[in-house]
Amino acid sequence: MLEKYDFIIIGGGVVGSMIARWLSRYEASVLLIEKEADICMGASSANTAIVHAGYDPLPGSLKARMNIVGNPMWDQLSGELSFPFERRGDYVVAVGEEELPGLDTLMEQGKVNGVPGMKMLSKAEVLAREKNINPDVSGALWASTGGICDPFAVTIAAAENAVMNGVKVLLNTSFEDFIMEGTRIVGIKTNRGDFGCRWVINSAGMYSDEIMHKAGIRPEFVIKPRRGEYFVFDRADLTIDNVLFPVPSLKGKGILVTTTLHGNTIIGPNSVFGEEKEDRSTTHEGLEEIWQGAKNLVPCLNQKHIIAMFVGLRPYGNGPCKSPGIDYQHDYIIEIPTEVQGFVNLGGIESPGLTSSPAIAQEVVDLLKDAGEKLKEKKEWDPVRRARPRFRDMSHKERKLLIEKDPRYGRVICRCENVTEGEIAAEIHAPIPATTYDALKRRTWLGTGRCQGGFDMPRVVKIIADELGVSPLEVTKKGQGSNFLLRPTKQVGA
Amino acid sequence: MEELKKLICISCPQGCTLEVTVEGKTVLKVDGESCKQGIEYAEQEITDPRRMIASTVQVKNGYHPLVPVYTKMPIPKNTIKNVLKELRKVELTAPVALGTVVIKNVLGTGIDVITSRDMPTRTAEQDHFLK
Amino acid sequence: MVLKNIYDVVVIGSGPGGLAAAVAAKKEGAEDVLVIERDMELGGILIQCIHNGFGVEIFKEDLPGPSYAQRFIKEVFSLGVEILLDTMVLDITPQRKIYASNKRLGFVEIEARSIVLAMGCRERSRPQIRIPGTRPVGVYTAGTAQRWVNVEGYMPGNRVVILGSGDIGMIMARRLTFEGAKVERVLEVMPYLTGLTRNYVQCLLDFDIQLQLRHTVKRVLGNNCVEAVEAVQVDEKWNPVPGSEEIIPCDTLLLSVGLIPENELSRKAGVKLDPITSGPYVDDNFQTNVPGIFAAGNVVHVYDLVDWVTEAGFQAGKCAAKYAIVTHRKESNYVPLIAGDNVRYIVPQKLDKRNLEENEIRLQMRVTQPIEQPVWIEVHDKENLVARKAERYVRPGEMVTVVLKQKNYKDVEKAENLTINIAPR
Incomplete structure (x- = not known):
């Protein structure tokens, strides 16, 4: 059947x-x-994790309508589904006088689209709000409804x-x-x-x-896949409080400087057409492009503080x-x-x-x-999904209580991001089980810090194996064909 | 016939470059050494090159599945491969103490392979942590 | 194990630096010494460094890493150092309060009279040297691979390219060869070897492993797992030399591209870091800018020999103990003053006994409730009355003063604390 x-x-x-x-x-x-x-x-x-205000899409397009309708839905959504979301607002930053007219165009477009809460800021105002910004800034468009989330x-x-x-x-x-x-x-x-x-x-x-x-x-x-490359920075070394867009060009919204909800600065993306739908490889040239682009907004960026890089593929139709x-x-x-x-x-x-x-x-x-589909609401529908505990974000007192309930929350596995065994186990047994290293990484942020998993990886592989009742040889990074380990050390030629 | 051979002394981390004058397997002269170990090393390396070998062997019921081992003295270079093969056949049972002889007189070299640490049993180790 | 609230010396990390610091602190006379280690056993990275070459300087012996560690582990146990394993320190304050957690004790708060930071270092990872390409499984730091191969008992691959001619990289080339893998190449971007020459001889030359100087990895290939790396020569300005690219098929890329002192906790404690070493600024006692916080070993700067780490640990441990003993002596001179019956507060809150030998000490307090009749203001050491003063009445609005005189010194000296009570006569 x-x-x-x-x-x-x-x-x-x-x-x-x-x-x-x-x-x-x-x-x-x-x-x-x-x-x-x-x-x-x-x-x-793999994207910039931004909830856009809506001044960017072309007026009259479906993109613009979905953006404008979607943006205000996020407050309720994040409340119901317990995911982190902050409406910090965003800036489009003009560097040099010649970029100022670009801000007016965006402002106009935003008004036509119906974006609330936009404002032009002077050079002095921008400098006062973001200390790390290029001193040659000439002004900025501020949109209060822009936000950041964890996709x-x-x-x-x-x-x-x-x-x-x-x-x-x-x-x-x-x-x-x-x-x-x-x-x-x-x-x-x-x-x-x-x-x-x-x-x-x-x-x-x-x-x-x-x-x-x-x-x-x-x-x-x-x-067509439109590739965008990114760098992530160590949050201990640099914090940018705001989302900073450049004035957009024909190629798109441009290389921006933003922050994740975990406090890491992110720069990128560039915009390069690729042929392969799975090609997520970074290139020397691409990384150099985003580096130069971001330096134009925030000159104090330092290569030494880069901790990760990745590629996002936009499905460009x-x-x-x-x-x-x-x-x-x-x-x-x-x-x-x-x-x-x-x-x-x-x-x-x-x-x-x-x-x-x-x-x-x-x-x-x-x-x-x-289309005539009779969608009848369920009586028992529960719109609320609760988040699982995140040790890193807790106060000392909350941590104490959590560990008393389940001692596994007392064992920190990822030292940079303070992710515990309890959190890992909870994600492995969640409604959508996280059974690969990357799945756990994306849920808990383990291995995303400055050591990039150098310390936690062997321990996490062990925990996954134990929790799933399989051999460590079967544990993968991201699914079939990405096993961490090949064979037991002593089984040569097996 | 005299021949000049360049060696790097591995007796200590300094790593002196030695210029060794040899005739066949006889060392005539050593230059470039910083201490007498350099001369000894050159002599040994020309006549009978040897190396310390460190590896692991399997251990049943140990806190870790392997226990590290090493040759008590340097073994002839040409026996390394076979010594490693012998080590792959060994399986100890925990607990194992540091200095336990894993293979006595390995491949007739006269040299023992010994463990380089204690390896408690899985349970003993856990008890130890719980105390 | 029951934790004390306060320790003389707390050592964070039990690698060679931490173990030496604990041993030295104990020998210097520190009574309560605690080592906090995040792993399940003591020894730090020495546990996975199973090769020989340790101890030549301080023991005049050529030992494998685990043996070197075990000598100190034994000593630490026999000296009665307390140990917390599988425990992560989450935070340290400049006032030397330590917050840590583990499975058995949960979330703990520990005070230390002095601290030795001995967290060692971490390895630089792929993004930090900007190797472009895909993000498959199979790109590891040499140390992570070492942990798997030597301790956990698993091989990450069979065909390996190693980037970086640091010691761990070369030593791993030999280890992987010993365990049946083929090391295809060791690439080094610098025009010279970055590790010890003797490791080049006994790890690479001995096994015909090719070393290419002035070469780096241009990109990583393979979607799910590493399928190859593209190697390229670089010129004097580190630019790739066109036409020198070579695809090397492999299933693993190991990185041995430098170590960075691990100082995230140090920062939280307010310790100032030197941007060149990435470690704390220290004085010749290995004390940081924060009084009572010391640092030893690779957390300060990256050493080439473990023996020197041990020596640094000894020095830091010894000085930390001295600092703790002096602090402790100061603390034990103090007697806390406790507000008893009908006393709201007393200033000072504690007094230094030695001052009473030479001077009188004025204690000022306020009462909680008015008592409109004659009262005694009594200073007690438990049951023993130390001093008392009569007043006709007490009122919250009017401050009350009691003076301890030199003649009270004998009583006060014995006291653990003093309580002041005010009651009707």
């Missing part, structure tokens, strides 16, 4: 997870499949809340093809078997083009804007196409995709309702 669902969501990024959480509110069976060993492995995992925490919280409310999540499960009855989609084939369904929701990010092509939709639509009279070819696709039945099609969800994700989830629900 084929396992049957009302909805199957393809892709466990922030958009897929938000949709799962939104659908979990209704009386319907939902399956989310993710091809990787964890959720939040694609574009959602892993957001995605994981949304997916967990969905699971709490009955959604099934299958990891390591990749879409292979649709099962059709005429022009109606009735299921999907995956590497882990077939599943029946009434609706498939395409939130496959980088691969959304391939999925819609399999359904026969939009053959001209292609996703060629979806045309639907608004009449606007010639824009890189808009979001959020639609229920008429060529096939039972398909919600999303594509090209790049920045501000994180900001827009709750709005997109709501949009999907609205589209389904418009």
Whole structure:
């Protein structure tokens, strides 16, 4: 018998997870499949972690609408799902007089889009607010509704809340093809078997083009990976309190300087088109580009304090804007196409995709309702997902109490980020189990500090092995084919 | 025929560069040494090169799965590979004390391989921490 | 084990520096010495340094790391040093309060009369030297690989490239060869060897492992696991020489590219760091700018020989003990004054007994409740009455004064504390 669902969501990024959480509110069976060993492995995992105010997207585009609708949803969302989010506001910084007109353009665009709380700041005001900024700054656009979040925490919280409310999540499960009855989609084939369904929701990010092509939709639509490289700095050496954008250019929002909610300064990204959808390799040239770009905003950056670097891939699409009279070819696709039945099609969800994700989830629900889907609210739906304890953020007193309850919280495994065995074990046994090193890293921030796991790695591998009841040889960094260890030391030639 | 050979003395961390004049396997002259160990090393290295070897052997029920071992004296260089092979066959049972002979007179070299630390049993170690 | 509230000397870290400091502190006469170690056993990195070459300077013997450590571990136990294992120090204040946690005792607060910082150093990691490429499994610092191979009993790979000709890198090249791996190459960006020459001879030359100076890793290849690295030659200005690129297939890249003193705790304690060494500024007693906080070993600067770390540990431990003993002597001269019946507070809160030998001491206090009749103001050492004074009444608005005279010294000297009570006559 084929396992049957009302909805199957393809892709466990922030958009897929938000949709799962939104659908979990209704009386319907939902399956989310993710091809990787964890959720939040694609574009959602490597970005600037900013909740954008909304002055950047082109007025009239779906991007602009989703951004503007999405931004105010974050306060309630972070409250319900207990993920860290701070509305710190952000700055677009003009360096030199010649960049000042760029700020006016953005201000105008923001007003048309309907962004509240924007203000022009003078040179003196900017210098007073951020001590590390380039002294040649000429002014800045301030947007009070900009915010920062932890994109892993957001995605994981949304997916967990969905699971709490009955959604099934299958990891390591990749879409292979649709099962059709005429022009109606009735299921999907995956590497882990077939599943029946009434609706498939395409939130496959980088691969959304391939999925819609399999359904026969939009053959001209292609996703190109647009790479962005980043550096992360040791928070003990440098703290930047604010989100600082440069004045945008044709290439995009530009190389910014921002801070994570953990206090680490981040610089990046550049914008380079790649060919490979999985190529997350940094390049010498790219790293140099972001270095120079960031130095223009914050000259005191010091290479010595870099502790990590990574690449994010933006799923850059060629979806045309639907608004009449606007010639824009890189808009979001959020639609229920008429060529096939039972398909919600999303594509090209790049920045501000994180900001827009709750709005997109709501949009999907609205589209389904418009399509005649009778979504009946569950009585027992629980919108609240509680965060698990984070030793690092606790007071001495709270720590004491926590360890009294579970002594494993007394054993610190990651010295730089103060992550305990208790937290690691809790994540391994969470509603969406973290079974790889990277999955634990993204949830607890172990190994993200200045020693980059040099100390904790052997200990964490042991804990994962013990908790899962497997050999350390089976423990991986990020899923199949990424085992840390090859063989026992003494088994030569085995 | 006389020959000049360059060696680096490994007797101590200083690592002096030695210029050794040899004829066949006979050392005629040593230059560049900072102490008499250099001369001894040159003599040894030309006639019978030897090395200290440190590795590990398996230990059953130990706090760690391996216990480190080393050769009490330097062993002939050409026996290293086979000594390592012998060590792979060994399995001790915890507890093991520092200095325990792991292989006596390894491969007839006259030299013992011994452990370089205590290895308590898993439970004893845990008890030890709980005290 | 029951922790004391206050220790003479607390040593943080039990590598060679910490163990030597604990031994020296105890020998110098410090009574309560505590070593806090984050690992499950004492010895620090020596536990995984199973090769020989330790102790030539101070023992005139060529010992493997674990044996070298064990000599000190034995001594630490026989001297009665207290030990906290599997315990992470989370915070140190400039007032020498230490916050730590472990599984058995939970979250603990410990006061120290002096502290020896002996946290050692950490290895530089890949991002710090900006090696571009993918982020697969299989790129480790040499020390992490050493831990796995020598202690945990697992090999991270079979075909290895090592970046950096530091000692740990070369020693790992030999270790991995011993355990059946093939070390494809050792690359060194500098035009010279950065480790000891003798390690070049006995770790690389002996096993025909190729060393390439002025070479570095241009990028890492492979998505899930390392599949190869691209090596490249660099010119005098560290720029890659075009055309010199070479793809070296391998499954592991080990980094031996330098060590950085581990001073995050030192910073929290207000210890000033030298930007060149990345370690604390110290005086010739290894005391930092914070009085009573000492530092020893690789936490101060990176040593080439463990023997010198041990010597630094001895010196720091000895001076820490001296400091603690002097502090302790000062503390034991003090007698706290306790506000007893109907006393709200007393100033001073404690008195130095030695002052009473030569001077009288004026104690001033306020009462909690008015007593409108004659009262005794009595100074007690437990049951023993030390002094008393009569007043006709006491009122909260009016300060009360009692004077201790030189003749009271005999009584006060014996006292652990003094309580003042005010009651009707």
